[in-house]
Amino acid sequence: MTDYAAVFRALPGMVALLTTDLVYVDVNAEYVARSGRGREELIGRHPFDVFPDNPNDPAANGVRNLVASLRRVVATGERDALAPQRYDVERADRPGEWEVRYWSPVNVPVLGADGRVELLIHRVEEITELIRSRSGPGDGRARVLEAEVYARARELQEVNERLRAAHAREREVALTLQEAMLPAPGPIGPHPTAVRYRPAVGALNVCGDWYDLVTLPGGDRGGVAVGDVVGHGLTAAGVMGQLRSALTAASRVVRGPAQALDVLDTYARSVAGAENSTAVETCIDWDSRTIAYSSAGHLPPALLHPDGTVEFLDRATDPPLGADPEHAPRPQAEAAFTPGAALVLYTDGLIERRHEDIDAGLARLARTLERHRGAEPQALADALLLEMLPVGGATDDTALVVVGL
Template sequence: MDDTAIDYAAVFQALPGMVALLTPGLVFADANTEFLKAARRTRDQVVGRYLFDVFPDNPNDPGASGMRNLAASLTRVAATGERDAMALQRYDVENPDRPGEWEERYWSPVNAPVFGPEGKVRLLVHRVEEVTELIRARGGPTGGRTRVLEAELYTRARELQELNERLRRAHAREREVALALQEAMLPACRQVGHHRVAVRYRPAVGALNVCGDWYDLVDLVGGNRIGVSVGDVVGHGLAAAGVMGQLRSALSAASRVAMGPGEALNILGRYASVVDGAESATAVTTFIDFDDHTISYSSAGHPPPVLVHPDGRTEFLDQATDPPLDACPDPIPRPQAMTDFAEGATLVLYTDGLVERRGEDIDAGLARLADSLARHREEDPESLADAVLLELLPPGGATDDTALVIVRL
């Protein structure tokens, strides 16, 4: 059936439950037949009038809070655009046939937004279930209390359903932001031209698809050179990702102008000292010269890169290690070292999530990494990266973030 063939005004009036439409200013825009019937009001007595002029609190009850609670819920929906299921409310209603006489009534309301074309809340749907009959003590005081409890349990169950739906929507939105951040802040391998490079990025179990770990690949000025770095920011999620993005971008820029990796990390350390959330962040950077077959490197509190020689020998590049990026209030020049490599060797940079395990010395994790790299050294970088992750990460995922970069030299 075509939507144009549906009379939505008739559908609204025929809805089996009590439903009213309010403006964000809490003026009745419409009310369906069931609402008017249960409220014992005519359409002229409701539409176009302010909600609490039609249904004020009982002036004879100093503890009446229905108007205040309902106003807070509707205002919140108008401001946030989120549905709100209210707890069971006592909201007495004046008898229209006997002015001054108030009837004890109980309601279970749900309020929801209706958005206009511009994305702003245009109307509020106020759906109500009257549960007065459940509350009235037909069978005496005990029966009345039982019915109150039943109604409260019903309301609480519905509130939980609403909360779960809100959490689901919030998580979906946060995940979309996370994926966009990951794509925007972590570089593609194409930035290092024809060199064979593989990168892997694994958030901790239960984290979003972004984390505090990062990597960077950049063509360096002068000769056939590239810079390869990895780093680690404490924490997970969007906050850590934001800090990660700042540090990665700063090191990428510094690497293009620095004389070597030590100077690049020195610049990054000065920058990290003024970035909130960069406390105890670590990084290691390498400058690879393919013409001279050399690797210059420097580490700021980070696990050492691994150079896998063609014959299977593994060498940890740990001769230029310094404290984390923000460790020194007045940074001194960071050390750097250099090593040679033969064509066909492999350089591997990683974060501690790959090698650290709770209750285990990190040397055990480093030994596992060296063994895996040596055994799979002849595989192409993509296959090698997959093999290393398969062998070193727990089957159910690691409790820490992991970044891995493999470069075939």
């Protein structure tokens, strides 16, 4: 078996591994040697904290350009190479004294099984000596080369600022579009509900999550669904609107959640960008006190019983929409409830954390629900967001529906 830790340590050049929150996870020996910082000064810290821009030079922007590049990789999932950058590095042995250094960085995403960025590889070539070697004593070439690097860095900073502005505009438009397409929250008949949506913080991974609540014909019945579209931004918002509308229509005319997802699966195969989206549909029947449900690759709804017991509805799960080469009927299962219970549907932003097994997130959700058993839907929804989401917000958007039973 390949020892990937050994491979990482042996890689030529300066190589670091960072989280999507831009925190150092690991560095190789070359990075430690050339940066002049020990591992204990790097691991667990942000590049700005370790390598701030030179406060004595108003034009210094190397670290700002680096951070912008890393954030771009997180947002797009694509490799990003920077022009040679000047970095004034404060000497560890002489605080307040700065050394002129030139680095050529390349930032590469590490994708998880779901296609999302999980880590960042930051590779740097030290080119300080190369630039110095191209200039002879007293011929002024060093100053010319330095001016060239600064000019490229300034151009890159302007490009970064324009990209950030464009991303911010796209994010705002996508969120506005999503808000217009999602239904206004309200009760299902006489039964109280609570709906929450929280966009991802500091990323474009927004507008793929959706929810739906409808009153169904044939007695005291209601349909509740949530889903998650692969992708983000305006494209995801458009796909989300189409899938939600299709499922709303199907749930009103078919005989149960499985048939509704069958219809949605067929429809998703004709919508660009809908493949591998997930959804879960539930039909609550207050007359028989049962919940019928079916899931297309989505996280299981949680049924909170009055005594605090949490039952995950996971006995009718199939692949995501359009993922199976051959269309096949979806499974369906039922669960019983008693008055005072609550049904909770959610998307992965609520429970998933990088470097953590999904079972840990589900267990955390169960413990939180148990602590707040008996709470009204609005209070329960607020408690879930407060206790489940990371401080500062999640890196993926979150949709949450709570229905009082």
